Amino acid sequence: MKKKIIAAIVAIAASIGLAACGSTSSSSERKYVVGVTSDQQKDIWEYVGKQVAKEGITIDVKLFSGYTEENPALVDGSLDLNSFQHVAFLNNFNAENKADLTYIGYTIISPFGLYSDKIKNYKDLKDGDTIAIPNDVTNGGRALQLLDAIGVIKLKADAPDSPTTKDIEKYIKKVKIEQLQADQIAPALQDVTAATINTNYVTDQLHTTPRKSAIYIDTDHIAKVSSIYKNVIAVRKADKNKEDFKKILKAYQTNAVAKMIKETNDIPAW
Template sequence: MKKWTKVTTGIVALLSVVTLAACGAKKSGADKDGVRTYVVGVASDQQKEIWTQLGKDLKKDNIKIDVKLFSGYTEENPALADGSLDLNSFQHNAWLNNYNRDNKKDLTPIGYTIISPFGLYSDKIKNPKDLKDGDVVGIPDDPANGGRSLQALDALHVIKLKDNAPDSPSVKDIVSYNTKIKIKPIQADQLVAALPDLTAAFINTNFVTDQLHTTPKKSALYIDTDHMDKVNEIYKNVIVVRKEDKDKADFKKIVKAYQTPEIAEIIKKTNDFPAWDTSK
């Protein structure tokens, strides 16, 4: 009985090794035609369209792009960290820095993609100057986009931030209120639903296009990228990988394929702007 148990255990162990090896080869190796597949996580239809086009452009390099669309911002980094994704393309440096700090991770940016306009929206007022004492302004509850909202309110002279406020300021960095508004942090993907109960709200552009079915140019009371000198560079979006993969040759090819005049034109047809130096 013990002898058969040992034999069976050995067979199971051997099969496990073979199975794991096969799975590993399928994920990170090339298929029989030498095509290498990489899974990228995105959070908007626009980015899905761009990465789908990149997949076509990279066929000549035997690179296949498998695009996974997420509905929010909370899953992409954990999925990259645990190996479910090979890359992601949804966040700016401010968001990435906060994620790495809070989760003790070292996910690494390898190339700029877009800078997305960030706007103030309202069903109740027509101009930011119409804000009055007691009005409630919704902002995303994450440090990165919440901080960007506060920088915009500072640029609008609604509040005054400390001179030495960090790149992603918080409410505690407000020195004074020129208009005594109430600032209400709300989960980013819930701000559109909450808008009827707010005086105004800062909303990420992908939720504006996907949920409000409009654009910043058509509907925003204020767009921070119309005043680029007020927008910190940490709000440029990036392609992100695990630190150990940052120098991978295929990923350098992917960045190069993204930062082309053709992709820049696709971006310009939407609400965003290329975040890399397009003059080169």
């Protein structure tokens, strides 16, 4: 009888040991979800995923249609990383949401262009015209800096890095500035005189490129573009020094990825 009891105890202990081993394996799974907002970035991240797979890291790329969900998803753990925003956008999100997201490195700086179905040259803008810009502070701020650069408005000397319409000192051309959600501007292009449109929506919604269709591109005058508009790989602050993320960043910041970026009309930012 004693031998049977001892054997049963040993069997139970063995099963617990096996279960514990299984649990350890599951908790150490090196799989990470990254959020992006364009098919082109999805292709790049899938390439990066193939490179880090050699080191036992799995990347699952999730495509979003706008700019509002990716950071909350990163905060709540639905995403492990995201790659869609520049520093200014990230800083603004943190300030408005009392969040502490950060970034592990730069990815691209995307051209930001002015587009029109009605005029061929930005110099043809005149009093009474309507110009659509993004309604979020950071992309809207970049749009206002663009309009300042081409002489449509004049921003105040002490305007912040991400100005708002309150920071306009003077309308050199008495235009109407209409603020729309970023992903709604391309579909509304025919309803306005001109519009500033983020490049991912130019490629995905208008099926063209800044070089082919923009009447002004701010990165052609890079000295007038603030470095806060460099895009980044964002993570939770607690994960900033994660070894796997260092490997992912290294796999992204390569000559091969730089070549892919240039083919998408963006500029490598590292």
